[in-house]
Amino acid sequence: MDFSSQGSIIEELICCICRQLLTEPLSLNCGHNFCQACISANESESFFGGQCRCPVCQSPYDPWNLLPNQQLTDRVKKIREANMSSHQQQRRDLCEHHGENCHLFCKEDGKAICSLCVQEQHQGHQIYSVEEVVKECQEKFQVAVDRLTQEQQEAERLEAVINEERDTWKNYMQTERERILKGFEEMRGILDREEKRELQKLDDNEVHVLDNLAVAKDQIVQQSQYMRELISDLQRHMCEASMDTLQDIINVIRRSEVWTLKKPKIVSKKLSTFRFPDLNGMLQAFNELAEAQSHWVDLTLNPFNDLSNVVVSEDHRQVTIGSDFMFRNVYPRNFSAFDVQSSQNFSSGKYYWEVDVSGKVAWILGVYSQTSNLNRNKSFGFVFTPKPNYSNAYSRFRPENGYWVVGLQNQSEYNAFENSSTTDPKILTLFIAVPPHRVGIFLDHEASTVTFFNVTNHGSLIYKFSKCHFSQTVYPYFNPWNCPVPITLCPPSS
Template sequence: MALKMLVNLQEEVTCPICLELFTEPLSLGCGHTFCQTCITDNKEADTSPGGESSCPVCGIRYSPGNLWLNQHVAKIVGRLREVKLSPEEGQKKDLCVQHEEELLLFCKEDKKVICRLCEQSQKHHGHHIFLTEEAVKECQEMLQAALKRLRKEQQEAEKLEADIREERTSWKHQTQTERQRIQTEFNRLRSILDGEEQRELQKLEEEGQKTLDKLAAAEAELAQQSRLLKELVSDLERRSEWSAVELLQDMSGIMKWSEIWTLKKPKTVSKKLKRTFRAPDLSEMLHVFRELTHVQCYWVDITLNPFNLNLNLVLSEDQRQVIAMPIWPVKYYNCGILGSQYFSSGKHYWEIDRCGKTGLPPSVTSRTVYNHSLLTTTN
C-alpha cells in the first residue's frame, strides 16, 4: 500500500516533458509544473508573434515572464529523493501497482507496460498488446534508426558548419587581398600623379627660365644701346655749339654716325606660356570606370562557331580570333562568322577587339537563317 502511495506521489512530481522528478520546478498560470530547463528550452512549444508560448499539456497561452518557482513541489521532490527503498520494495518496482502482478506486456495504444490482468480488463479491450521483449526490440530498432538519422544530420550539420567557416575564411582572405590590391593601385596612382606633377613643374620651370633669360639678354642689349645713343646724342649736342668752320669741317663724320646708327629691337617674346597643363577629368574617368565595373556582372564567355565560318576567314584553335584571308571571290554569308553561344533573354556583356577597318562591324543576330544566305542583324 505504501509503495502504491509512493508511486502515485512520484507521478505527481514527475515532469511531463523529461518524465523525471522535477528539477527547480516552475509552474504556469494554468497550474501545470515543469522542470526549469525543460520549459525554458522547450523547442516544440507553440510560440505566438507576441512572444507568448503554449503549455505543453493543456495548450493555454502563457508569457515566459510569468513563470514562478514552486517551492512546495520542490520540497516534496527533495523529500522523495531522500526516501530509500528497502531491498524487498526494490524487488517490487516492476510490479503492477493495481494488481501487483509482473509487468510483462506493453499496450501500443496507451504506450504503457501492463500485467496480464490489465490486458483482460475493459480498459485495454481491443488494444494491440505485445510482450515487453518484443516492444523493447521494436523500440530499440526505432531508437537506432532515429540515432542513425540524427547522427547523419549531425554529420551534415558539422560539414555545413565547416563549409561556412571555410567560406568565411575565404571571404576574409579575398577581402584582405582586395583591400591590399586597392591600396597598392591607389598608391601607384598617387606615385604616378606625383611624378607627373614634378615633370610638369620642371617643364614650367624650364620654359619660364628660358624666357626670362631671353628677356634679360634683350634688356642688357637695350641698355648698352641706350648708353651708346646717350653718348652719341651728347656728342652731337656738343658739336652743335661748335663754330661754323669746325662744324662744316667735321660734317661728314657727324652725318656718317647719325645715318648708320639703327636701333636693334629685341626679338618678340610671347606673353603667354607655350603650353598650359590640363588635368584629366578624374570624375568622368571614375564614372566610366564604375559603369564598366557594373556591367562586369553580366560578362559572358563567347567563342566563335566554326561550322558557319566564311570561306574567306581563318579561325584560331581557341575559337576566339578570326583573320580575313580573301581567297574566294564569292561571299557565302552576309555575316562572316557567328558566335557559338546564344541568349533568349536577360542582360549579357562581352568585349570584341576589332583590328583594321575591313569587314562588317560586330552585330547581334537572330537565329533565323534563310537558305544559309541571309541573316537578320541588328547593329
C-alpha cells in the same frame, strides 16, 4: 545469509569461522583471512603462552601482528551491493499487496500487477502479459532509435553543409578582401602615375617658361647695349660737329630716328592651375569595369562568310586582313569583306570581352544583330546586302541596321555610329584622352545596353549605347578595317 553453499562466491571472501562474507577482514601470516570479530573471539579461547594458532592450519601467530586486508574489504563491499540490488529487484517483481509475482500489466493504470490484483482492482481493464508489453516497448524503442538515428544522420549532414558553407564564405571573403586590396592598390597606382604626370608637366612648363624668359632677357640686353653705343655716338658728335664730320653726324641722327625698342615676347603671367582628378568618377569607372569584368566570356572568332577577305588564326583569337587586299589599290566602299563575328551568340544575360588593338590605325568593334534588311544564307551564315547608294564606308554601321559599334580611323579619329533621320550616317566624334590599346565591351541584354571601356586608361568610358533594340540573337562584332595590324581577343585570364 549462509554463503557457504553458493559456488559463485570466491572461497577466500568467506570467513572460515562463521562461514559468512568477511566483515572487516584481517589476514594472518599463513594467508588465511577471518572476520575481525571472529578471530578476536578465537584469540581469547586459544591464547596460551603469548601465542595463538590459526583455526585452519594451526600455524602460530602474534595477535598484535594482524593486518587489515583492504583489497578483500573492497571486494566484499561490491558483492554486498550486488546482493542488495538483486534483493531489491526481487522485491519489485512481487506484488506489494499480495506478495505474488507480477506477471501481468494493466494498460489503463500503466502498472505491473499479479493475478489477484486483476480480480480485486482491475476488472474490465485491458490486461496483457508482461512479456507482450515488454516486446511492444522494445518495438517502440527500436522505432524511436531508428527515427533518432535518421535525425542524427540529418544533423550530421546539416553540420557538413554548414561547414562547407562556412568554408565557401571564408573563401569568398578572402577573395573579396584580396580583390578590394588589389583594387585600392591599383587606385593608388593610378594616383601615383597621375601625380608623376602632373609634376612632369609642371617641370616641362617651368623649363619652357624659363627658357623663353632667358631669350627675352638676352634680347633686351643686346638692345640696351646697342642703345648705349648709339647714345655715346650722338654725344660725341654733338661736341665735335664740323664740316668734316657732317656726314657721320647725319648718319648717326638717321640711326637714332629709325631705332625703336623691340619688346620681347613675355610668357603670360596667367598660370594654369592644377585640377585634382575626379576620384569619385575614377572610382565609379573602376567599379563599373570590375563589375563588367565579372561577366567575362571566352570568345572565338569566325568570319561572316567564305567570301571574307580576312585571315583568322588557328586558335580563332586573332584576325588580320587578307594579303590580296594589302596589294590592292582599290579602296572598298563598305569593308563588308572584313566582317568578323564570334562563334558564340547571346539572346539573354550579361557578357564582357576585351580586344587588343595595339598599333592599329583603324578598327571597328561592337555587337551585331540581324535585322530585316539583311538576308540569311543557310550555307555561309550572315551575308550583307549593301545598298548601292552608300555615301561612304560608314553608312551601314547604324543601330537601325543591327550595328552598335565604335571605331577608329586615320589613327586618331574615334567615332560612334548612331541612327539618323537621313540616309547620311550620324557619326559622333569621341574625345579620348588616352588612346586605347585594349578595349572592353560589355553587353547587357536585359538592360539593352552596350558599353565600351578604355581598359588602357583604367576603365574610363569610351561610349555607351542605351535602349538598344536587339531584334534577334546578338553576336560580338569585329572589323580590322584597312589596317594590316591584327585584332586580338584577350583571354579572361589576362
